[in-house]
Amino acid sequence: MGKYGLVIYKQHEITRNKRFINMLQQHCLDKELHLEVMAYEQLCIHLSKTKYIAGPLNEKLHYDFVINRSATPWLNEVLELAGIRCFNTAYVARIANDKRLTHAVLSNIDVPMLSSTAVHKHYFLDKKQVPQEKMIIKDPLGKGGTGVKLAEAPEEIHGLSTTLSDNLLVQPVGGQKGKDLRVYIVGNHIVGAVLRESATDFRANVSMGGSARLYELNQAEKRLVSLITDAIHLDFVGIDFLIDDDGHLLFNEMEDAVGCRSLYIHSSIDIAAIFASYIAKELQK
Incomplete structure (x- = not known):
């Protein structure tokens, strides 16, 4: 039955x-x-x-x-x-649906990432609190690149304030511009990875005009992913990484309801079949 x-x-x-x-x-x-x-x-x-x-x-x-x-x-x-x-x-x-929690949890297990700070937007009403360098401002509950803003100068913060959510995740600008790596995980195993790039936006999301191609993880990158999966059991997620100037990965976010279009377009991997098999095995336990 x-x-x-x-x-x-x-x-x-x-x-x-x-x-x-x-x-x-x-x-x-x-x-x-x-x-x-x-x-x-x-x-x-x-x-x-x-x-x-x-x-x-x-x-x-x-x-x-x-x-x-x-x-x-x-x-x-x-x-x-x-x-x-x-x-x-x-x-x-x-944790995956709140960037503040994801960064706090993964920082606690020493996953490399950009310096990340949670603030309320009113924090920036005091000009003394506004960072002087470029920064990325994110809605911690945003998905698919939505709610992400680039502030190139301190005065831009006040201009953005009307469009920002109340609660924010703030990070310095880092990683190679318009490039990131999405690693697909099913049942704590790496299923595949897609490198996403954009020549027109600091965000690499394919839904925002970026391109994508299948990517072969090296051993160091696999060890970094294992650092996460050894600490947290993941049924089906996408883990997104920025890539620094030396080619090393920096954690960016975890997608709970991860989109798989790029994986289907650029590979023969049927992640739906893999996920269904995993569910069947889990329900037998």
């Missing part, structure tokens, strides 16, 4: 990710895993003593596992309390 699962996206992301969803559903079915799709906005979660997901007619829906790709880590936490296996775990979803 098969098991039943749910994959959750924000409503506006379902159409954009339809191809990947269809592939994941088919690969899951090959493993006798029946995977339904639901928009986050349509969820009804009962939070009292008997916790369950309810359908349109308030019927109880039973799932053995949930793949939450809606960047809402509270949901992973609630579902785990109800005994439902979540991919990723609540802990990983929590």
Whole structure:
């Protein structure tokens, strides 16, 4: 008898990710895993003593596992309390969806990164607090390069203040401009890596006009990734690195609901099949 699962996206992301969803559903079915799709906005979660997901007619829906790709880590936490296996775990979803937490956790295990500071935007209202060098200002909850600003002079901070979120992650400008490396992890194993580059933007995101190609990690780079996976069990994430002027990697961010288009376009790796196989093995434990 098969098991039943749910994959959750924000409503506006379902159409954009339809191809990947269809592939994941088919690969899951090959493993006798029946995977339904639901928009986050349509969820009804009962939070009292008997916790369950309810359908349109308030019927109880039973799932053995949930793949939450809606960047809402509270949901992973609630579902785990109800005994439902979540991919990723609540802990990983929590830290990966908040850049402040990711940097704090990975800094604690000595992963190299740019100096990173969490502040409220009002911190910059005092001109004495504004750094004099160029800096990158990020929305710590932003995804896909959104909410990332480059301030090239101190006076630009005040001009940007109306467009910034209240809570910020601030870093010096570092790494080779418009270049980063995304490493795909499934079940704590490296599946592949994609080098992303942009000639027109300091962000290398393909969704913002960057290009990409498959990349072969060297042994030092693999050891750096292992430093992370030895400390945190990752079901399915993308880890993004900047590349410094000497060619060494600097951690940049971790994507909980990582996009895989570049990997499919530039390689024969079927990460949906790999993920489905991993889920099947995990559910047998």
